[in-house]
Amino acid sequence: MKRIVILISGRGSNMQALIEARLPCAIAAVISNDPRAGGLAIAAGAGIDTRVVDHREFATREAFDVALARAIDAFSPDLLVLAGFMRILAGAFVERYAGRIINIHPSLLPAFTGVRTHRRALQEGVRVHGCTVHFVTPELDHGPIIVQAAVPVLPADDEAALAARVLRQEHRVFPLAVRWFLEGRLSVQGQRVLLEGESPRAADLAAAIVSPEGT
Ligand code: NHR
Ligand code: GAR
Secondary structure, three states: OEEEEEEEOOOOHHHHHHHHOOOOEEEEEEEEOOOOOOHHHHHHHOOOOEEEOOHHHOOOHHHHHHHHHHHHHOOOOOEEEEOOOOOOOOHHHHHHOOOOEEEEEOOOOOOOOOOOHHHHHHHHOOOEEEEEEEEOOOOOOOOOEEEEEEEEOOOOOOHHHHHHHHHHHHHHHHHHHHHHHHOOOEEEEOOEEEEOOOOHHHHHHHHHHHOOOOO
């Protein structure tokens, strides 16, 4: 059975969605860079090993990355999953797990890389927003895209309302993408991700994912 390690920084609702999806893998550990992350208690409650590598205890980003890699490697994961992880990782860290790190980002990449995506989407007046699951590469938020889900931006939306609508989609597509990885169905060709065995029926499914769920 494949092993995954999940990295979090906060609430951990995406991590929880992965736990509840009963994926065909062992969740070897949940690791947070912040000891206050609410997700740590959720993971512990589910019987999963937890660790904290507090970035504030390190003088440099490189030293943090090295300590984080050491904590991760103790669990020898096949896949590293960033679920609301809020620290930028240097190229050397990413290369160590090349092709084996995926992230969920709260925008339709390549729009709105970085943080505070919902606020910026509202400011820019976009009509469609969403989330992206992608492979992590050294260039921030620019790795090959595995799956996206779109939602409408409604006139009355504030940041919280829009974030909540996007989050519901995150909880649907993130377990789906991790499952595809675990099943060995994903391959990367340049910047494109191919899903093995994608049938016309699967194309219907993809269409359902990108169709707005309403409000
Ligand atoms: N690292 C690499 N090399 N490549 C990616 O694609 C990465 C990554 C690390 C994290 C997640 C990403 C997101 O989904 C992610 C993708 C944090 C920041 C950030 O600015 C930006 C993007 C992401 C995560 N972090 C600040 C920092 O100084 C701290 C911000 C804060 O604590 O609020 O590291 O959005
Ligand atoms: C999620 O919306 C995730 O996409 C986003 O933070 C939230 C974490 O929620 N990630 C980032 O912004 C990464 N920079 P969660 O802790 O409940 O999963």
